Amino acid sequence: MRPHDILLPIASGLCCKPGGFHIDPVRPVERAVITHGHSDHARPGHGAVLATQQTLDMMRLRYGENFAGSTQAIGYGETLRLGDTTVTFHPAGHVLGSAQVAVACGGIRIVASGDYKDAPDPTCTPFEIVPCDVFITEATFGLPVFRHPDAAGEVRKLLDSVALFPERAHLVGAYSLGKAQRVIALIRQAGYDAPIYLHGAMEKITAYYAERGVPLGELRPVKGVKKADLAGTITLAPPSATSDLWTRRFPDPLTAFASGWMRVRARARQRGVELPLVISDHADWDGLTATIAATGAGEVWVTHGQEDALVHWCQTKGLAAQPLDLVGYGDEDEDVGMPAAESEAAEA
Amino acid sequence: MNRFAALLDRLAYEPGRNAKLRLLVAYFREIEDPDRGYALAALTGALSFRHAKPALIRALIAERTDPVLFGLSYDYVGDLSETVALMWPAPTRAHANSPPPCGEGACPGLDPGSGVGVHNGSPSSGRPHPNPLPQAGEGARPASGETIASELSAEVSPGHNNPPPPTLTEIVTTLHSLGKAELPAQLTRWLDELDETGRWALLKLVTGALRIGVSARLAKTAAAALGDKDPHDVELIWPGLAPPYLELFAWLEGRGPQPVNRDPAPFRPVMLAHAVEDGDFAAMNPADYIAEWKWDGIRVQAVSGVNEHGDTAVRLYSRSGEDITMSFPDLLPSLRLPGAIDGELLVLREGRVQSFNVLQQRLNRKSVTPKLTRDYPIHLRAYDLLGDGDEDLRTLPFAERRARLETFIARLDDPRIDLSPTVAFDDWDGLRAARRDPASAGAGLDADAVEGVMLKRRDAPYLPGRPKGQWWKWKHDPHIIDAVLMYAQRGHGKRSSYYSDYTFGVWTAADGGDQLVPVGKAYFGFTDEELLQIDRFVRRNTTEKFGPVRHVVHEPDQGLVLEVAFEGLQRSPRHKSGVAMRFPRISRLRWDKPPRDADRLETLERMLKAEAPGPEKAAAGGH
Structure with a gap:
């Protein structure tokens, strides 16, 4: 079994065939595993949603009670069997309730880290390194000019x-x-x-x-x-x-x-x-590179952001790396996910 | 240096003058000598040292970063100094056998063993390149970067045995005495020791381009405010001061006497005029006033004096007191007689005053070449005398000063310096006629360079600032056109929620019929109430948005016509329309006028021909 047999990027999001679920799907799917509550990752209309209690609460706050057919809460460090895979949630340090999702199948472990940061944050559980074979990382600040100060x-x-x-x-x-x-x-x-x-x-x-x-x-x-x-x-x-x-x-x-x-x-x-x-909830360049190194992953998949630079860096370190062309994820700071009318409407 | 860097950083983003002043005063109050003095010197352009070239900075970063990563970063940031400041790698440790960076439990939220174990225990996992270059961003965070990073280059945890960052004083004094060959190594050391903002400020300082929107005048005004002094008083003693201005700060803080300006050719704060309104004339008696032409040049104070060694010092000051002597070396030999002349800098060719556009070629030049002084010969047209030899004339009435000036200029007898003639008139109607037609009222062929008349009370002493009722300026009526609002941009500071910067255009014939071509941009002239009206119009009639810019509807029957007033026109290859306006402002909103009736580009072309027939050709053709 190869990593791509476990997780594959398709139009609706990152699809796990052997587990029968999608991670952070951008279109309604039967079973969704959601990393955190930002609207580009947590969308309404899925059949069943697996996420941390906080993420589920946030979705409920934003979309109302019926945002999904059914929900299941999972805590950090807890493991669940889904199809032929096991899924474990680990803190991502991005926002309250944010998680990395480790998917293990046939002796291979892939970590989909969602959005994450390794800097301290008094509002959420600190990021945790999860050793893995394939690490899926964001690259919002994937250029060496991005180094967030204290x-x-x-x-x-x-x-x-x-x-x-x-x-x-x-x-x-x-x-x-x-x-x-x-x-x-x-x-x-x-x-x-x-x-x-x-x-x-x-x-x-x-x-x-x-x-x-x-x-x-x-x-x-x-x-x-x-x-x-x-x-x-x-x-x-x-x-x-x-x-x-x-x-x-x-x-x-x-x-x-x-x-x-x-x-x-x-x-x-x-x-x-x-x-x-300069305050960010995403890892900066030093954080991204240090995290990739620390996971011990031999293969790195890079999603939303400045993929080119991070892929290049991985390759110079002898790591297999490729950009993962997932669409639908933006950085929340860029106002992408925000309806244009929101601020003017909020006036009322 | 970090404190100075923080100040520059904040100033660079702050649009408001008063807020800038507050930031500067707070800095001068908080920071001790001599650092604050060198900061004042940096802000007033009073520092001199060998500047670093961009090529050197490029070379330094190339030695330290992966070229692909540098290229991507530079593309993204767009500014060399900023890119280098941001991606300069954390310094590498000098000794390879230093303790591991994670040795003191400094790994919050992470089991130090977890990452290492998997990586090392898995022979098939990718190994780092055997001989890589040290790279930018090599895991500055000690916690998780250890596995790969420590094999390549051990790094320093922040605040751990690092040398303290250099002070501004250290940097300035070192640069002053540094040889060219030593610059790269020194710069590297400092870049290693500073943080991102510190590096950015250092690179601005050493390349000689602060460009943070603070004039020398503003910096001196802030220093004055520290001691509740008049900025004029600081300006007066400034030429006798040198960095780090210990005497100045001692005086400002009440710890020492006012420094004495021993400069033999000091600046004297200038006297300025009020704009006269039609209603003012009723209260003014024509017999009390002397009228002169108002020249469209640069107000300047030309001072010549003899120091204690008997050497003559000659200086040219702008109206704000900035020393601009070095920009006009061709005028200096003519200032042979000790004294202080108030006058206008003009370019004269064959005895004729050239337009302001021509004079502009002499402004803000880094080097003044012989070709420049030959093609744009500078001239001083004198209208007041503030000092004659050692004698201060400023308390004398203007009529007496004028008589002394006439004698002085006659004695000087120099072709580069002449007298600004007075304009004879009996009553205000007579002066109005002269103002309308300067050519027949004595200005002759120089009439194009006249932008109105000046009225000065015969009995007015020379007073600094803008005293009431002494001097008046009566400018020509501005040029006026009707243009169509095309784009609007949000303003800054208080205006950041208003669309207050307007790009407007006039009609011109194009392939598919008439179309609007942008001819200028204006962001003042309107009242607060009008601003609200335009803002509302912009928000309701936006057709497209580009970042902070809105594309506003501008069709023949739909759109907003703005009456735009401006002082002059010049040809400009940088503008699509080929013309650029001087001092454009919105004078009226023409809600009544449909855009189709706005002016055409041909109108501006005609104005341009009327404005400057001769000088334009001369300037364009060269010599």
């Missing part, structure tokens, strides 16, 4: 700016699921204890994080707050909202954006960001 230092920049410009409102663009809560947790860790304001689009998911015991301090909806009262405050909002009509409710807003893309100046300038914060 996130606490980036949050320090934000708090320094709040101290220097107490009459301005600081708007932090951050993806609603994961990044926003991580930024809030980091702000709290840095000792800032004033209320933090939230854009309407992230209230529900943030409340869910708080329920799960992630310490986020006092949070308030920004809706209905008087303009003058927002001076000197911090508000978290989806990235697209920070450059829209919605910002006119703030006094002299200063726009920050928490994203790995902020490492590249042209990207930050293009968005009109005044305070780029």
